[in-house]
Amino acid sequence: MKYTLIILCLIALAGCDRGVDSPRGFSLPEGNAEKGKAVFIKYECLACHTLAGVEDDSIKKHDDISIRLGGNKTKIVTYAELVTSVINPSHRFSRPYRADARTPDGASKMTVFNDTMTVSELTDLVTFLQPNYKLIPYHRTKYSDYK
Template sequence: MKHIRMVIGIAFLTFVGCAPDPKSGKGFSLPEGDTEQGRRTFATLNCQACHTVAGVTFDDAETSPDQKIIALGGPKIKVQTYGDLVTSIINPSHRFAEGYAEDDVATDGQSKMRSYNDELTIQQLIDLVTFLESRYSVIQYDRTPYAPYY
C-alpha cells in the first residue's frame, strides 16, 4: 500500500510538472537573422555607449564619465540562449547583468537601459539578437580525472 501511494504521488507530480504553461516561451522562435545587419543596428542605436561586445570594435561612442560599461559576449559558464537575449532587449529589467553592482545597472529596481520597444523593428530585433548570440561561447567544463575504482 505504501508503494502504491508513492507511485501515485510520483505520477501526480510528473503530470503536474508537465502541464503546459500558457505563458511558456517553449516553441517561440524568430526567423534567421543577419549578423552584420545586427552589428549595424547595435551601432545605429548607440548601444556601444553602454556596452562592449567581445571581439568587436565600434567607433567611439558618446558616453558619460560615470557610465558603467557592460560587457556582452565572450566565454561564459552557462549558455546565453536566444530567448535570454530577446528578453534582455525587450525587457531589460527582467534580470540585471551578473557581476555588476546593482547601482551600476539599475535605479529603483529598474534597468538603466532604456526601452527600445517603440524604435526597433522586428527585423532589427532578429538581427540584433543574431549578432549578439554569435559573440557568446560556452566554457567547457573540465572534469576531474579519477582513477578507476578497484
C-alpha cells in the same frame, strides 16, 4: 495498468503547459548578423556596452556604466535570453552589474527600444550578438574531505 501509466504521463505533460502565458509555439524569424552589427551601431549600444572587435568613436560613452557583452561563459547564453535582455532589460541582471546597472528604483538603466526597434532589427541584433558568447567548461574547485 499499462493504460493508467500512459494516462498519468499525458496528464503530467499537460501540466507543463502554462496556459495562455506559455512560450510554446513562439519563434522569431532568422536574423542577419551583418545587419545586426548595423543595428548595434544605430542604437548606440556602445554608449553603455563593450563588445570585442566593435568600436565607434562617434558614440559618446556613458561614464557611469560599461557592460561587457560576449566573452567566455560557463553557461550557454540562449537566443531567448538575449531577446529578453533587449525587450525587457529589467528582467534579470548579471552579477557583476547588479548595482551600477540599476536606477534607484531598481529598474535597468538600459533604454527600452520596444517602440523604436523593429522585430527585424531585434532578430538581426540578437543574431549578431549570440556568436560573441563562448561556452567554456566549468572547473570545480577540489576540496579535501573534512574529517
